[in-house]
Every structure is written in C-alpha cells, then in structure tokens.
Amino acid sequence: MAEFTIFFAQGMAYLGAGIAVLTGIGPGIGQGYAAGKAVEALGRQPEAASSIRTLMITGQAVAETTGLYGLIVAIILIFAT
Amino acid sequence: MVDVWIAFSSGMKASLLITAFLMISVTLIGLKVKKMSYADVPGGIVLVAVMLVQMFNNMMEDFFKKYWRQFTPYMFTIILFLGFANTASLVGLATPLSNFTIAISFSALAFGSIQVIALIVHKPVKRAKNLMEPHPLFLPINLIGEMSTPFAMGLRLFGNMLSGAIIGIIIYGLLSWFGVVFGAILIHPIFDIFFGLIQAYVYTILFTIFLSMAIEE
Numbered sequence: 001m002a003e004f005t006i007f008f009a010q011g012m013a014y015l016g017a018g019i020a021v022l023t024g025i026g027p028g029i030g031q032g033y034a035a036g037k038a039v040e041a042l043g044r045q046p047e048a049a050s051s052i053r054t055l056m057i058t059g060q061a062v063a064e065t066t067g068l069y070g071l072i073v074a075i076i077l078i079f080a081t
Numbered sequence: 082m083v084d085v086w087i088a089f090s091s092g093m094k095a096s097l098l099i100t101a102f103l104m105i106s107v108t109l110i111g112l113k114v115k116k117m118s119y120a121d122v123p124g125g126i127v128l129v130a131v132m133l134v135q136m137f138n139n140m141m142e143d144f145f146k147k148y149w150r151q152f153t154p155y156m157f158t159i160i161l162f163l164g165f166a167n168t169a170s171l172v173g174l175a176t177p178l179s180n181f182t183i184a185i186s187f188s189a190l191a192f193g194s195i196q197v198i199a200l201i202v203h204k205p206v207k208r209a210k211n212l213m214e215p216h217p218l219f220l221p222i223n224l225i226g227e228m229s230t231p232f233a234m235g236l237r238l239f240g241n242m243l244s245g246a247i248i249g250i251i252i253y254g255l256l257s258w259f260g261v262v263f264g265a266i267l268i269h270p271i272f273d274i275f276f277g278l279i280q281a282y283v284y285t286i287l288f289t290i291f292l293s294m295a296i297e298e
Binding site: 062064 | 233236237239240241243244247279280282283286287
C-alpha cells in the first residue's frame with residue numbers, strides 16, 4: 001500500500017475536488033426546466049413579460065445555491081490540501 | 082499607522098474605501114434634498130436619488146403591511162452597499178465579498194438582526210409561541226430553519242463573487258495582453274455586473290421576505 005505522504009494526500013484531494021463538482025448537474029437540469037416553463041407562460045400571455053422575467057431571474061438565483069456548495073467544497077479541497 | 086493599513090487583506094481595504102465613499106456622497110445628496118422646498122423641481126443627481134427611493138418604497142410596501150416605514154432605510158442601505166461592492170472590481174479594487182470573513186459576517190448580520198428585531202417587536206413569550214407554530218414538536222425544525230437560511234444567503238454571495246474572481250485571475254494570468262481585452266468584453270460584464278447585481282437584489286428580497294414573515298402576524 002502507499003505510504004501516506006503529502007503527495008498522496010494532495011492527489012486524493014484533487015480527485016475529491018473533481019467528484020465534488022459533479023453536483024453541478026442538479027441546478028443545470030432544474031434551471032433549464034424552469035426557463036422552459038417561463039417561455040411557455042410567456043407564449044400564453046405576452047403582456048406579463050416583465051414580471052415573468054423578474055420571477056424567473058429570482059428563482060434561478062435561489063436554485064443556484066446547491067450547485068455553489070459543490071464548487072466551494074472543491075475550492076477548499078484544492079487550496080487547503 | 083501604516084502598519085495597520087498594510088496588514089489588512091485587499092478585500093477589507095476595498096470595503097473600507099467603499100463605505101467611506103458611500104457615507105460622504107449620501108450625506109451630500111441628503112443635504113441637497115433637505116434644502117429644497119415643496120414646490121421646487123429637482124434636477125440632476127437629486128432627481129435620480131428621489132426616483133430611486135420612491136421606487137424602493139413602492140417595492141417594500143408590497144411585503145411589509147404595517148412596519149414598512151421603519152425598515153425600508155435598513156434594506157436600502159444593504160442593497161446600496163452590495164450593489165457598489167459587487168461591481169468594485171471595475172475600478173481596480175478587489176471585491177470585498179470574495180473574502181470569506183466578510184461573506185460570513187453578512188450571513189451573521191441577517192441571522193442576528195432577524196432574531197433581535199423579532200424579539201423587540203413581539204414579546205419573548207409570543208415569539209416562542211410563534212416558533213412552535215403548527216405543533217410544539219416542530220420546534221427543532223423551526224430552529225434549524227431559522228439558522229440555515231441566513232447561512233445560505235451569505236454563502237450564495239461568497240460563491241458567486243469568488244468564482245468570478247478566480248476565473249478573472251486565470252484569464253489574466255494565462256493570456257497576457259489579449260486577456261485584458263477578453264476580460265473587459267466578456268468576464269467583467271458577465272461575472273461582475275450581471276451576477277453581482279442579481280445576487281445583491283436576491284439577498285435584499287430574501288432578507289425582506291424573512292423579516293416580514295417573522296414580524297407580521
């Protein structure tokens with residue numbers, strides 16, 4: 001087995017950082033679905049364009065958070081061993 | 082004295098400069114507004130300030146039914162500081178919110194002010210009864226919810242601003258002179274102006290919603 005040197009720990013940290021960014025798939029699917037529903041609602045009633053736009057931007061900014069958690073974990077793993 | 086200034090990290094220095102700039106300019110604009118009488122027509126920067134405050138008051142009246150006059154100045158201060166802080170890397174400063182300490186203190190500000198304001202407006206007995214709202218067994222779930230949502234608010238700002246700063250460092254480091262043109266056209270408008278202003282707006286709206294949920298019956 002490998003001895004637990006600093007190189008081994010750093011290599012494992014880089015692997016873990018790569019796996020942690022895979023949580024970006026969740027917000028990608030969810031926000032794309034929400035944007036599709038927003039465009040469909042716009043086609044149904046074009047007068048409410050500005051309030052649909054505001055609501056969609058707000059909802060996507062809130063749904064982005066869980067994807068950001070994976071990014072923060074990856075950054076901590078890369079820069080702090 | 083110079084040692085204290087050098088020892089700060091670049092995010093703290095930018096935050097102090099932004100605070101000083103906002104204090105001076107808002108005081109000067111307020112003095113100009115106060116000197117006008119009712120029949121004068123405002124012009125120039127006074128007109129911009131009056132229109133901004135009126136637009137923000139109309140937005141806040143939809144959320145707070147009873148207490149909007151007390152809390153609108155607090156919300157306007159937060160959105161003014163966050164708006165200037167997220168776009169500060171356009172003038173050469175570092176963004177204050179890419180520093181972990183400042184971002185965590187924003188989430189501590191949201192948590193602390195909601196608890197203190199709810200304890201002042203409702204008496205502690207009524208506040209405890211509000212926390213056990215559907216059934217007394219819901220008390221741990223409500224407590225965890227009160228703590229985790231302000232934490233997520235601060236962390237959202239931190240993640241957005243830090244990723245913009247890291248991508249900027251990579252682009253400027255790899256492409257020497259072409260990187261400056263590429264950064265000016267693509268990186269700064271997307272990561273600083275677009276994402277920064279949207280996240281400032283989302284923080285203010287979430288703060289307003291949680292504060293009005295904790296205060297109004």
